[in-house]
Amino acid sequence: MxxxxxxxxxxxxxxxxxQRRRDGRFVAEGEDLLAAADAAGWEPLERFAAAGSGLPGTEVEAEVLAxxxxxxxxTRALAVYRERWATAPTGPRCVALWGVRDPGNVGTVLRSALAFGADCVAIGPGTADPYGPKAVRASMGALFAVPVARVEGIAELPGERIALVARAGAPLAATAPSPDCTLVVGAEREGLPGDVVAGCDRTAHIPIASESLNAAMAATVALYELSRNPA
Structure with missing residues (x-):
């Protein structure tokens, strides 16, 4: 060969x-990510591996691959995949990200969604691309297992829409979750726009001692609460 x-x-x-600009394809790096893609049934368009590593794919001299x-x-392995977008977000449990510009947060939310049994992550306006390199890495392979969908408005989200807003509404843990619901999470500093909050069915917060949680932490805690208290 x-x-x-x-x-x-x-x-x-x-x-x-x-790596800089995608065209419907994206790159995943690292043996663990590629193993997660294999486990989820994603076929790579092309796969590369460091020469002599014994890993599958077109062999590339290690220094050149680096x-x-x-x-x-x-890395010792990377592959190119075709992006997959769900036609619409699905329930019964969904997480929607609104204006979350940090790709690391987006990837971490995908990882938390997988860990706590969410059925979909909806990518709202102003949110970082889940197929960007940093988001893919931060997802730790969850991107291959959790459907992602683009949305433009709150009305597209499934089930009861719960806006997470710092120090507003009832504590999330004190309210029985609906069987079908979407958690709507905004950026740490800006939070959710007023019209987005108004379009949700109710508002809830996570009681904390500090000023705020970043989007990934807030979504993770909220998903844990919902999984701990299923409807």
């Missing part, structure tokens, strides 16, 4: 381009 030894190889140029990697420490 031929080993790629030049960073100027056309396939590697495509990888670098996809130059393509977006990880500071390099």
């Amino acid at each position: 031929t080993v790629i030894t030049s960073p100027h190889n056309e396939k590697l140029k495509t990888l670098r381009r996809l 130059k393509v990697s977006a990880l500071g420490s390099g």
